[in-house]
Amino acid sequence: MRHEAGRRFVHGEKTALIAKDFRVSERSVERWRRAWREGGMDALASTGPPKLPKLSDGQFDELEEGLALGPAGHGWEDQRWTLARIRALIAWKFQIDCSTVAVWRPLHRHGWSGQCPARRAVERDEGAVSWKKDVWPQAE
Structure with missing residues (x-):
């Protein structure tokens, strides 16, 4: 171009x-x-991408193995993978601190997508639901 x-x-x-x-x-x-x-x-002439990915292909393969174990396999109580949890897993496994965007981009590039339920479960007990935000210190 x-x-x-x-x-x-x-x-x-x-x-x-x-x-x-x-x-x-x-x-x-x-x-x-x-x-x-x-x-x-x-x-x-192009000088290449502006920023190289934080995780190598080998590290990403290892991350996918960890994700396959599910959040409960890493100590979380439920089976929800959030970007904050994946970010914490990356920090723990590879000692790499990155932003949630730096987590999302390689996931998306490798075919992962965010999933949201189409509707609420009929058996959901609204009184038992507690809203809690995953907290991870920002590295900005």
Whole structure:
């Protein structure tokens, strides 16, 4: 995409038109144009992802094995995996502190999804339900 933008820079096309065609911000195209002016087409090469994943593929495989044991297998009373619990499991197993977003992204990338019940259970006892938020210190 950037190299195609570079070819269009040579022809003097406007930033707004290139941004619209590539569905990116004008600011990105301006950044590409500046790099192109300073270093030519070579400067438009990708430098890779902005941030590498916290867990390696091997660590993620190990995490999935831990998730297969269920929350009760790790000491929680019920069978709900929450992002906070998975984050705590990652911290315990790999000594890696990460945000809930850093937990969600690799899960989503590997095909995991959030599940919510379609309806409430008929036998649910509202009086017995206690709402408690999983608490984990933020690492920001």
